Amino acid sequence: MAAVDLAAFDHNTADLVRRAAGYPIRIATKSVRCRELIARALGAPGFVGLMCYSLDEALWLHAEGLSDDLLVAYPTADRAALRRLAADPAAAAAITIMVDSAEHLDLVDAAVGPDRAPVRVCLELDASWRPVPGAHLGTRRSPLHTAAQAGRFAEQIARRSGFRLVGLMAYEGQIAGLGDAPAGRPLRGAALRWVQRRSAAELAERRAAAVARVREVAELEFVNGGGTGSLERTAAEGVVTEIAAGSGLVGPTLFDAYRAFRPRPALFFALPVVHRPARRIATVFGGGYIASGAVGPDRRPTPHWPEELSLLDTEGAGEVQTPVTGAAARDLAIGDRVWFRHAKAGELAERFEQYQLVDPASATSRQAPTYRGEGRSFG
Known part of the structure; x- marks a missing residue:
C-alpha cells in the first residue's frame, strides 16, 4: 500500500508558497499524478495553473475540470492528441504546448492542418550552464540557449499562421533538481554550491535578456522558471511571472539534500x-x-x-x-x-492504483486513485 500524510502535504504546500515570496506557483503534475492531491494543492492560495508532462494528460485534466490554465512542459509528437486539441475550442484556449524549433511547428501543421484557430505555444529557453566551450551542466532540453536564438525563433513563430506565442519557460535543473548538501559528501556539496551560485547568476542575466528580446515580438502572458529546489533564487530574478514546483509537495528523498529548505516526508x-x-x-x-x-x-x-x-x-x-x-x-x-x-515524487504513482490519504488530525483515512488507478498512463 501507499499512503500520504495530509498534514505533511499541507505543511509543504504552505512552505512552497512562503518560499515563492508572492509569485504564483504552477503545479508540476508529474510529481503528483493523483487528481485529488493536485486539486488539494491547487485550491491553496498561491497556486495557479498546472504544468503537465504530456498533451494527452493536459487534455484529460482539462476535460475533468481541474484547471483552465495548463502548460505542457515537454514538446509533443502525439498527433492524435494535437487533433483533439485543435477540435476542442475550450481546450485550445486553456492549453499551451511547448516548442523550441520550426520542426515542432511543422509537426503541428502536419497533424491538424493550417486552417485552424491558433495553437497556444510556449518557447523553451535552455537553462543549462556552459562555463567554457564544450561544457554543459544541466538538462539536455532546448537548442535555444541565447537571447538572440530565442528572439529569432519567436520571429519565426510570429510569421507562421495558426500559432500564438504566449509564454517562455526555462527550467534550471542543475539548481532546482540537484541537492546542494548530499549526505556524507561535504566536498561534493561545496562544489555543487559553487556551480549553482555561478550558474544562477549567469542564467538570471541571460533569461532577462531573452525575455526582453522575445517581448519585442510577442506579448507574453507568462514567464515560467524554477522548481522546488530553486524557488527563492528564481523569485529573486524578478523577470519571471510564475514558478513551477511539484516534488516539494510530497518530499521524496532526493529533496532531503538541500540546505535552504527541507520538505516534510508526506x-x-x-x-x-x-x-x-x-x-x-x-x-x-x-x-x-x-x-x-x-x-x-x-x-x-x-x-x-x-x-x-x-x-x-x-x-x-x-x-x-x-x-x-x-x-x-x-x-x-x-x-x-x-x-x-x-x-x-510522482513515479511511485505508477506502482500503485490508489493512495491512502491519512488525516492525522481526525485519525481518518480514505482512498484516492492515482493516474494508474484511473486507467491513465502518460509515459
Whole structure:
C-alpha cells in the first residue's frame, strides 16, 4: 500500500508558497499524478495553473475540470492528441504546448492542418550552464540557449499562421533538481554550491535578456522558471511571472539534500515481510521501485520505519523481493509491514492504483486513485 500524510502535504504546500515570496506557483503534475492531491494543492492560495508532462494528460485534466490554465512542459509528437486539441475550442484556449524549433511547428501543421484557430505555444529557453566551450551542466532540453536564438525563433513563430506565442519557460535543473548538501559528501556539496551560485547568476542575466528580446515580438502572458529546489533564487530574478514546483509537495528523498529548505516526508509505501532468512535480515515482497535519472544509490527507495533499517548493497531493491537489515529486523514477523520512501515524487504513482490519504488530525483515512488507478498512463 501507499499512503500520504495530509498534514505533511499541507505543511509543504504552505512552505512552497512562503518560499515563492508572492509569485504564483504552477503545479508540476508529474510529481503528483493523483487528481485529488493536485486539486488539494491547487485550491491553496498561491497556486495557479498546472504544468503537465504530456498533451494527452493536459487534455484529460482539462476535460475533468481541474484547471483552465495548463502548460505542457515537454514538446509533443502525439498527433492524435494535437487533433483533439485543435477540435476542442475550450481546450485550445486553456492549453499551451511547448516548442523550441520550426520542426515542432511543422509537426503541428502536419497533424491538424493550417486552417485552424491558433495553437497556444510556449518557447523553451535552455537553462543549462556552459562555463567554457564544450561544457554543459544541466538538462539536455532546448537548442535555444541565447537571447538572440530565442528572439529569432519567436520571429519565426510570429510569421507562421495558426500559432500564438504566449509564454517562455526555462527550467534550471542543475539548481532546482540537484541537492546542494548530499549526505556524507561535504566536498561534493561545496562544489555543487559553487556551480549553482555561478550558474544562477549567469542564467538570471541571460533569461532577462531573452525575455526582453522575445517581448519585442510577442506579448507574453507568462514567464515560467524554477522548481522546488530553486524557488527563492528564481523569485529573486524578478523577470519571471510564475514558478513551477511539484516534488516539494510530497518530499521524496532526493529533496532531503538541500540546505535552504527541507520538505516534510508526506508519501510512503509499505511492503509485507515474506522471508526471515537471518536474525538481522527481513525480506519484503517487491520493492524494486528505482527512480529515473542517472543510476546510483540515491535512486533507490529508502527504508523509513521501523527506524535504522537499510538495504543490502549486494542485493538492493528487487523486482520481487527486497531484503532489509538492521537491529529492528530482529523484531519483524512474517506479514509485518516495512515502510519506505521513494527517491522521486510522482513515479511511485505508477506502482500503485490508489493512495491512502491519512488525516492525522481526525485519525481518518480514505482512498484516492492515482493516474494508474484511473486507467491513465502518460509515459
